[in-house]
Amino acid sequence: MTVGEVSKNLPWVEKYRPSKLEELISHDDIIKTINQFMKENQLPHLLFYGPPGTGKTSTILACARQMYTPQQFNSMVLELNASDDRGIGIVRGQILSFASTRTIFKAGPKLIILDEADAMTNDAQNALRRMGGTQGAEVMAGQCIGLRPPVPLQLCDVAGNALQTNMLANYLYDSDIILFVYDLTNLESFDKLAIWIQRVKEIFEIETTKPLMALFGNKSDLEHQRAVRLSCVQKFASEHLLETFKGSARTGEMKYTENVRFCIICNYLGKIIPALQSRCTRFRFAPLQQSQIVPRLKEVAAAENVKLSEDGVKALLALSGGDMRKVLNTLQSTWLAYRDVTEDNVYTCVGHPLRSDITKIFNWLLTENDFAVCFQNIQDLKLAKGLALGDILTEVHTIIQRVKLPAEVLVSLLIKMSDAEARLASGCSERIELAALIAAFQIARDQVQIGDTETS
Structure with missing residues (x-):
């Protein structure tokens, strides 16, 4: 396989990963601070945390490429995914071996990148803190x-x-x-x-x-x-x-500090022990804004000759939740499956309910007086489209907050919906929870009608 073929077969999220700090599309304040650290040769241990797809790994990899030449990169940078190598053995073995050896030519401290570090066991984190110290x-x-x-x-x-x-x-x-x-x-x-x-x-x-x-x-x-x-x-x-x-x-504070810097990357800061947190300079990566995602999305679409509609862009943004990785993965999947990135194709590709289907379900919940008919309509649509009740609840929750309902009715309805979602997560039957959802809307409609009657 040639180099060109390898590049062609790469996932787009890797193919278009920023290689320089100036190519990153967000978190200017964080990038500016880290740039200053590197310029003054004062890079501390780093802790990046925040939701997935917000640029944490891309940022530190871009920093590494700026710090080291291509010839130095493999000998100066150790990148590990701690969700795979998360036990104490990897700390005592591979990390300790890399941290305790020096290079022949002085090129600054080495860099150890621990991705998904919140999956590391507490013993491994304690061993990392001591870097080879006796456990206990x-x-x-x-x-x-x-x-x-x-x-x-x-x-x-x-x-x-x-x-x-x-x-x-x-x-x-x-x-x-x-x-x-x-x-x-x-x-x-x-x-x-x-x-x-x-x-x-x-x-x-x-x-x-x-x-x-x-x-x-x-x-x-x-x-x-x-x-x-x-x-x-x-x-x-x-x-x-x-x-x-x-x-x-x-x-x-840490052994081998002269020879190595750590960059710990995680989604949940609370899963990193306080002893490690206190040794690092922390940066929080917030979800990306839509205005930051759209230019890069259109740039990738243009480079790959993707036919991308405006409603397709909106669907990708709605599903992403500020996650750039999810946007590019969904874009590539939809393009490969349909060769046309539209709203319906995006939702169908990821198994997400279509907006038109959610509108139908919501209208049945609000207007259908016959319980059995409403239940059967929603059940038939679920089976025909392969929808999960959990996804339906999430979308209905988004819509219902735009409907003008009395505060006490809305609060009661939201509590019942959250209870249904919790029961679904614990393994309850979708048929029973669908019946509970329809009943909750029927009670809410009755409360609204009673309130209207008392007002008049």
């Missing part, structure tokens, strides 16, 4: 050289997940001092201290010699981002008879 606890030995003579010192850094294991008592055995470390910028880390202190007190309850205990607030260099109030710290320390200290580990 990391033991380090040294000396307090500030004292004369120097005093031998052994530190045992217990990972946060050790609280749930039976090994914690072994880690803390014969300790002289226990420091409870929290993040000044993360209230959640402070709120968990009470559980830790209670657990440590239980461990040393039968011991005659108790260790000294103190609080340590990390990231004092980010005092302007403080989330834990000083008064709360003082009150907590007083209640538990603890000394309080603060400081910053900024210069030693």
Whole structure:
């Protein structure tokens, strides 16, 4: 197969993926900031999050192509899809091996791109945070050289997940001092201290010699981002008879920082552990505006000689939800299937209800007085067009909010529709839920008629 044939057979979403930052169609503020980082050679660890198809992967790949020459790219960039390689083994193996080796010629730090990182297990994320550190606890030995003579010192850094294991008592055995470390910028880390202190007190309850205990607030260099109030710290320390200290580990947060930068990409920020979030500069990628999508859509259509109608464009935009990848994939699928991208062809290609079909269903729900006739009409249309009741509910929900109904009637109807959708998601029968939907509309119509009668 020749290079031209490979390019021809590529999915359009890959064929027309931006290769330079200036080719990206949105998020100018994010691109400007990252450009400045690269210009000053101060690129931090990055965390991109937001809905799919908003340019997260394209942005970092364009950055990588700007940072490295084509000859350097394969040796300097490691791209992994964490939804496939999401276990702790990939962190300890492939990522650690790539991060710990240096290139012969200096070309700046390497770049590791972890796509779909919200699919990574918590153990893998903790291993990534430590980049090769011992799971459960990391033991380090040294000396307090500030004292004369120097005093031998052994530190045992217990990972946060050790609280749930039976090994914690072994880690803390014969300790002289226990420091409870929290993040000044993360209230959640402070709120968990009470559980830790209670657990440590239980461990040393039968011991005659108790260790000294103190609080340590990390990231004092980010005092302007403080989330834990000083008064709360003082009150907590007083209640538990603890000394309080603060400081910053900024210069030693991640191993291999001189040699590598991480770009973590995810859809759901909440699935990334706080320890990783705090080590990265975060950027949120919002859904694309229609005004941003249309020019690129028409550019691709022109390049591929696609016959694209105006109602076809509107259908693609309606289905996309701001997802550029979905727009291009649907465009290519419709063109290959029908050779004509119209509204009906787009909806038929993806199995989405046609607007004319939804209008029929909505009219039956609003005007048909005979329950059995309404049920049979909708059921016949569902079977003939292969429609799912869940899709019908979604489209009816969009239309009903444009209908002028009394507020209490609309609220009641929306609640019943949401209940029907929830029951469908849990596996209930579509026939039963269709009957419930028709009944909900009948009750709403009766409420409107009663209200009109009382008004007159």
